[in-house]
Amino acid sequence: xxxxxxxxxxxxxxxxxxxxxxxxxxxxxxxxxxxxxxxxxxxxxxxxxxxxxxxxxxxxxxxxxxxxxxxxxxxxxxxxxxxxxxxxxxxxxxxxxxxxxxxxxxxxxxxxxxxxxxxxxxxxxxxxxxxxxxxxxxxxxxxxxxxxxxxxxxxxxxxxxxxxxxxxxxxxxxxxxxxxxxxxxxxxxxxxxxxxxxxxxxxxxxxxxxxxxxxxxxxxxxxxxxxxxxxxxxxxxxxxxxxxxxxxxxxxxxxxxxxxxxxxxxxxxxxxxxxxxxxxxxxxxxxxxxxxxxxxxxxxxxxxxxxxxxxxxxxx
Amino acid sequence: xxxxxxxxxxxxxxxxxxxxxxxxxxxxxxxxxxxxxxxxxxxxxxxxxxxxxxxxxxxxxxxxxxxxxxxxxxxxxxxxxxxxxxxxxxxxxxxxxxxxxxxxxxxxxxxxxxxxxxxxxxxxxxxxxxxxxxxxxxxxxxxxxxxxxxxxxxxxxxxxxxxxxxxxxxxxxxxxxxxxxxxxxxxxxxxxxxxxxxxxxxxxxxxxxxxxxxxxxxxxxxxxxxxxxxxxxxxxxxxxxxx
Numbered sequence: 001x002x003x004x005x006x007x008x009x010x011x012x013x014x015x016x017x018x019x020x021x022x023x024x025x026x027x028x029x030x031x032x033x034x035x036x037x038x039x040x041x042x043x044x045x046x047x048x049x050x051x052x053x054x055x056x057x058x059x060x061x062x063x064x065x066x067x068x069x070x071x072x073x074x075x076x077x078x079x080x081x082x083x084x085x086x087x088x089x090x091x092x093x094x095x096x097x098x099x100x101x102x103x104x105x106x107x108x109x110x111x112x113x114x115x116x117x118x119x120x121x122x123x124x125x126x127x128x129x130x131x132x133x134x135x136x137x138x139x140x141x142x143x144x145x146x147x148x149x150x151x152x153x154x155x156x157x158x159x160x161x162x163x164x165x166x167x168x169x170x171x172x173x174x175x176x177x178x179x180x181x182x183x184x185x186x187x188x189x190x191x192x193x194x195x196x197x198x199x200x201x202x203x204x205x206x207x208x209x210x211x212x213x214x215x216x217x218x219x220x221x222x223x224x225x226x227x228x229x230x231x232x233x234x235x236x237x238x239x240x241x242x243x244x245x246x247x248x249x250x251x252x253x254x255x256x257x258x259x260x261x262x263x264x265x266x267x268x269x270x271x272x273x274x275x276x277x278x279x280x281x282x283x284x285x286x287x288x289x290x291x292x293x294x295x296x297x298x299x300x301x302x303x304x305x306x307x308x309x310x311x312x313x314x315x316x
Numbered sequence: 317x318x319x320x321x322x323x324x325x326x327x328x329x330x331x332x333x334x335x336x337x338x339x340x341x342x343x344x345x346x347x348x349x350x351x352x353x354x355x356x357x358x359x360x361x362x363x364x365x366x367x368x369x370x371x372x373x374x375x376x377x378x379x380x381x382x383x384x385x386x387x388x389x390x391x392x393x394x395x396x397x398x399x400x401x402x403x404x405x406x407x408x409x410x411x412x413x414x415x416x417x418x419x420x421x422x423x424x425x426x427x428x429x430x431x432x433x434x435x436x437x438x439x440x441x442x443x444x445x446x447x448x449x450x451x452x453x454x455x456x457x458x459x460x461x462x463x464x465x466x467x468x469x470x471x472x473x474x475x476x477x478x479x480x481x482x483x484x485x486x487x488x489x490x491x492x493x494x495x496x497x498x499x500x501x502x503x504x505x506x507x508x509x510x511x512x513x514x515x516x517x518x519x520x521x522x523x524x525x526x527x528x529x530x531x532x533x534x535x536x537x538x539x540x541x542x543x544x545x546x547x548x549x550x551x552x553x554x555x556x557x558x559x
Contacts, residue, residue, distance in 0.1 A: 181422040184411075188419045191408035198368060198402075199420035199467060200394035255410075 012175050016168045027160050035156040041268040042163035043225045046170045048248040048260030050217040053174055056255035057183065058210045059190030061114060063242050064105065064121035067128040068098045068215040069222030070237035074132060074139060076223040077147035077232050087150060091223045098219020099212055106211030110204065125237060132234040144231040150224070159228050166224055170217055171261065177213065178257060186210060190255075240282065244271065247285045250292055253299030262300050319382070321346040321508050322367070322398070322476050327376035329362050336362040338532040340376070344476070349502065349509040351523035351540070353516075355552055358529040360512045361403060364480050367510075368400040369393040380476065395424070397475035399468040401482055403512075405460035409453035413439055413463055416452050420471045435470060441500070442466050443493055458486040465494055469501055477501075478510045483518055491518065498522065516540070528552070 023042075027035050051065040076094035079085045085093075109120045133141050151158040178186065185206045188196040197203045226232050235241075244267065252263020267285065274281035296302055320343035329337040337359045344350045352360050365371040367378055369390040378386040385393050399420070408416050417435035422428070439448045442462050447455065452463060461482060468477050483491050495518070501507045513519055519526060520540045528535040528543050530552045536543055543549050 181425075181428070184415060184419050184422055187411055187415075188408045191410055192406050194370070194390070195402070195406040195408065196419060197390040198370070198394055198400055200391050200399070200423040200471060200473070201419060202391045202423075204389075 012172060016172055020164045020168050023164050024160070027157065032156055035160055037269055037272045038265075039156055039159050039163045039228060040225075040272065041265040042160075042167040043221055043228075044245065044248060044264040044268050045167050045261055046221040047218055048245050048252070048264040049171055049174050049257075050214040050221075051245050052249045052255070052257070052260045053178060053186070054210055054214040056249060056259070057178055057190060057257075058186040058207060059114075059193075060110065060207060060211065061118050062109075062121040062211070063118050063239075064125040064128075065214070065218050065245055066239075066241035067125035067237050068102060068218035069225065069241070070128055070132060070234075071101055072098045072219030072222030073226030073232055073236055074145070075219075077145055077226045078138065080148050080227075081145065087148070087227060091220070091227075094223035095216050095220045098222070099216040102215025102219075103208065103212045105215075106208045110207040110211060122239070125239065125242065129234055129237040129239075132237055139232075139234070142233060144233045146231055147226055149230050150227045154230070162224065163228075166221070170220070174217065175257060182206065182209070240279075243282065244268075244285075247289055249299075250289050251299055253301030254297070256299065256301045259299050259301045262304075320344055320379075321381055322510070323379045324363075324367060325377050327363065327366055327378070328374045329359075329366055329371055330374050335532055337366065337373075340529070340532070340534055342527055342534065344508055344510055346508055347502070347506045348525065349498075349511065349523045351519045351526040352510065352512045352529060353514065353519065353526055353543075354529035354535075357531075358552075359532040360529055361480055362532075363529070364400060364478055364510075364512060368398060368478060391423075394420075394471065395473065397471075397473045398478065399471050399474050399476070400478040401464045401468060401480060403481045403484070405457065405464045407452040407455070407460050407463050407467075410451055412449045412451055413444060413455075414448050416463060417467055417470045420467055424472045426472060431470070438466050438469060438497075441493075441497060443489075458490040461486050462490055462493060465497060469497065474501075474505065474507055476508045476510065478512075480512045481514070482511065483513050483515045491515075495522065516544075 023038060027038060030038065047065060047069060051062070055061045072094040075097040076087070076090040079090040079093055080087060105121070105124055109117050112120060132139050139145055150162060177183065185196065185201050188201060189203050189206060193203055222236065248264040248267045249260045251267055252261065253259025271281045274284065292299055323343040325341050327337050327340040328335065340359070340363055352363070354360055362371060366373045369385070369388050369392070372387050376386065377384060380393070380396055380398050385396060385398070408419065414432060414435045417438060418428070418431050421431035421434065436448060439445055444459060444462065447459070452460065455463060465479065465482055468474060482494055498509060502509065511519070511522060523540065525537060526540050526543050527537045528549050535548055535552065536546060
């Protein structure tokens with residue numbers, strides 16, 4: 001039996017369900033604020049995991065991921081408040097909007113070289129941020145847009161089930177995505193795009209697909225997040241959000257599938273409890289990121305693997 | 317020669333004021349092994365780049381199996397059966413050898429299990445079995461060349477394989493391994509080869525015919541013995557007789 005195709009299919013599902021169970025058990029010991037931090041952590045797990053597929057696996061360092069979360073949140077929020085549509089209509093519509101804009105932006109920027117792609121996506125994200133702030137009549141700008149919640153009692157514990165389910169589905173979906181033949185093409189494009197192309201890989205199509213799918217996932221997370229925090233502000237599209245996603249992925253392990261999953265929660269937990277000191281958390285994260293980049297570029301995943309190799313009983 | 321599988325006529329490529337290819341004609345028959353030689357700067361790699369879609373010709377036509385491919389993207393050309401290797405070995409460094417070889421196979425919607433079996437067989441024939449699951453970045457220079465050549469053979473649609481300097485800077489054992497791979501694929505799948513090289517010993521063993529390029533043009537074409545004795549070829553190689 002060949003080694004690659006025999007890779008177990010049920011293992012990631014089992015692992016994801018075990019993590020979900022652990023989160024739900026852990027929440028029993030937490031107060032309301034603790035559960036809220038868990039909810040936001042799960043939101044960032046989805047954003048970090050999907051950005052990592054684009055940046056870590058495919059090598060397209062987009063700086064617009066938070067903008068797609070914002071597009072998801074505002075599309076669903078505006079449809080729900082202005083047209084009184086139910087959330088089961090507005091959330092899928094929000095995902096579609098993120099997919100569509102992701103496709104269009106992807107077509108525009110994916111032929112660019114790395115630095116230009118980063119600059120162009122950053123400019124797009126800033127445009128979205130400014131639009132949300134300036135289009136006051138529609139978005140209410142910095143005052144915030146009140147949107148309906150998913151659960152009328154607004155209990156964070158109800159949302160915990162929602163975000164856990166959402167994270168499990170998104171992460172398993174992304175995992176299937178990178179384990180499919182497409183995953184081989186993504187990594188080939190990251191390592192040497194011209195070589196991939198010369199071996200018959202339609203690199204433009206693959207890059208566009210990855211950009212579109214990951215934008216859609218960000219839009220999905222953003223839409224649900226909006227109906228959780230219930231007041232939308234342009235802050236969701238701010239560059240500091242993108243910076244946070246990058247920090248999570250670098251701390252966890254850039255380009256490793258598990259990396260962002262274990263990188264996002266500690267960063268978000270730390271960030272939540274440092275919130276009372278204002279923007280200082282970003283200073284701390286900057287130091288942490290530089291430390292990881294310099295001394296352990298593989299992130300937490302690498303540390304865990306190295307530790308495991310030490311304690312693992314040697315097999316004969 | 318029956319109708320050629322690969323034919324280029326009047327190819328021109330200019331970079332600014334410099335004309336790298338100035339009206340190149342070349343026709344390669346099905347199943348042939350064609351060598352391309354010429355001094356450095358003769359335009360060999362530019363010709364390869366135009367044929368494989370990396371550079372767009374300023375003028376001229378390229379036909380693969382009678383259909384025009386000039387100006388198509390490299391992946392579209394590869395999908396039609398024309399595949400290449402690069403002068404500086406390009407491999408997917410963070411992927412294992414098996415994964416490297418799976419990329420061209422999966423790109424044609426091949427099945428993973430069959431692809432892996434073929435990849436391991438090919439890696440075995442390339443004497444790299446011990447490294448099959450190691451990342452390609454751990455390979456030596458010569459082994460990378462070998463892996464790069466092997467990747468082309470994983471294309472199920474392969475009909476013409478263009479090898480740009482596959483023997484430069486590799487040891488004799490690896491040269492022989494590459495020659496074995498070429499011979500096998502030629503015999504079993506009737507692949508046509510276009511080989512750019514300076515290694516006259518190998519070209520003599522390998523090629524049916526040789527095209528000599530000088531200063532962006534085709535100087536002449538013939539068997540190695542014919543071209544080697546031509547005074548213009550000798551002159552182009554700065555007076556050194558070809559051996």
